[in-house]
Amino acid sequence: MFCPSCGEELPEGTKFCKNCGKEISNIQTSNAVQTQGAENDHKIAIIAGYILAILIPLIGLIIGIYLYTRKDSENAQKHAKYIILVAAIVWFISFMLMMN
Ligand SMILES: [Zn+2]
Numbered sequence: 831m832f833c834p835s836c837g838e839e840l841p842e843g844t845k846f847c848k849n850c851g852k853e854i855s856n857i858q859t860s861n862a863v864q865t866q867g868a869e870n871d872h873k874i875a876i877i878a879g880y881i882l883a884i885l886i887p888l889i890g891l892i893i894g895i896y897l898y899t900r901k902d903s904e905n906a907q908k909h910a911k912y913i914i915l916v917a918a919i920v921w922f923i924s925f926m927l928m929m930n
Pocket of ligand 1: 833834835836837838847848849850851852
C-alpha cells in the first residue's frame with residue numbers, strides 16, 4: 831500500500847504514514863467501500879455471462895473476456911474464467927451435435 835497523501839510506500843495495516851504523518855485507516859475504509867461497489871457492479875455482468883454462455887456461447891464468451899479484463903475485481907476475473915469455460919464447453923457440445 832501507498833500513502834494517499836505523499837505516495838510513500840507503507841507496510842500493510844499501517845495507521846500513520848511514516849513520511850508525512852497522515853492517518854491511513856480512514857482512507858483504507860473508504861477504499862474498501864469503493865472496492866465493494868465495484869464488486870456489486872460486476873454481479874449483473876457475471877450472472878448475464880453465465881446465462882449467455884449457456885444460451886448464446888459467443889456473447890457469453892465476449893462477456894467473459896470483458897469481465898476478465900476488469901483488473902479492479904478479483905471476483906469478476908475468477909467468474910470470467912468459469913464463464914469462458916462454460917461458453918467453450920457449450921460451443922463444443924453444439925458443434926458435436928451439428929456434426930452428427
Ligand atoms: Zn505520507
